[in-house]
Amino acid sequence: GLVARLAAEAGVAVAAVGVGAAGVIDHESGTIRAASALFADWAGFPLGPELAQRVGVPVRVENDVNAFLLGEAAAAGPSVPDVLGVMLGTGVGGALVIGGELHHGPHGAAGEIGHTPGYSDLVCTCGQTGHLETLASGTSIARRFEERTGRPVNDAREVAEAARAGDADARAVFDAAGRALALACASAATLLDLPIAIVGG
Numbered sequence: 001g002l003v004a005r006l007a008a009e010a011g012v013a014v015a016a017v018g019v020g021a022a023g024v025i026d027h028e029s030g031t032i033r034a035a036s037a038l039f040a041d042w043a044g045f046p047l048g049p050e051l052a053q054r055v056g057v058p059v060r061v062e063n064d065v066n067a068f069l070l071g072e073a074a075a076a077g078p079s080v081p082d083v084l085g086v087m088l089g090t091g092v093g094g095a096l097v098i099g100g101e102l103h104h105g106p107h108g109a110a111g112e113i114g115h116t117p118g119y120s121d122l123v124c125t126c127g128q129t130g131h132l133e134t135l136a137s138g139t140s141i142a143r144r145f146e147e148r149t150g151r152p153v154n155d156a157r158e159v160a161e162a163a164r165a166g167d168a169d170a171r172a173v174f175d176a177a178g179r180a181l182a183l184a185c186a187s188a189a190t191l192l193d194l195p196i197a198i199v200g201g
């Protein structure tokens with residue numbers, strides 16, 4: 001329904017469809033390999049083939065952070081063929097474009113810098129300890145602020161507003177998040193000679 005509506009609004013025939021989906025995606029088959037509990041029954045679903053059957057044109061499915069980075073890199077032009085993408089949201093997603101192409105790795109998990117260790121002593125959403133995501137995701141920013149102050153907040157936006165208003169605790173939480181994110185970007189840049197990191201979310 002969405003594809004038909006967008007095509008009608010744009011006044012064009014659809015030639016192909018691209019989907020950015022959450023989770024670990026098998027981009028060759030268009031199947032969702034793994035997804036968080038937010039997406040019930042999503043793991044194992046052949047999204048690409050199911051959608052292609054309904055819309056009658058080729059469909060490509062990518063992880064949503066991969067799709068984000070591909071779009072940003074394309075908009076920036078051929079001058080940025082090597083770039084790291086980091087998305088800060090519920091978690092910390094990562095993606096790599098190398099030589100102008102998405103780098104997927106053998107399990108489709110290349111670039112997932114949010115789950116690299118050494119940033120804290122806190123337990124990550126994945127069950128392991130100390131990952132970048134424990135400090136730098138939107139969820140973590142809210143949680144770290146609550147732990148530090150005992151003041152409940154709905155989301156990172158509230159912490160950001162407090163930081164802008166000069167709240168020292170809110171600023172300290174953002175300092176920790178920013179420092180961790182910068183370390184991660186610097187490590188990736190050093191390893192792969194990446195001139196650019198794009199942060200979104």
Ligand SMILES: [Zn+2]
Nearest residue numbers: 115124126131
């Ligand atoms: Zn993790």
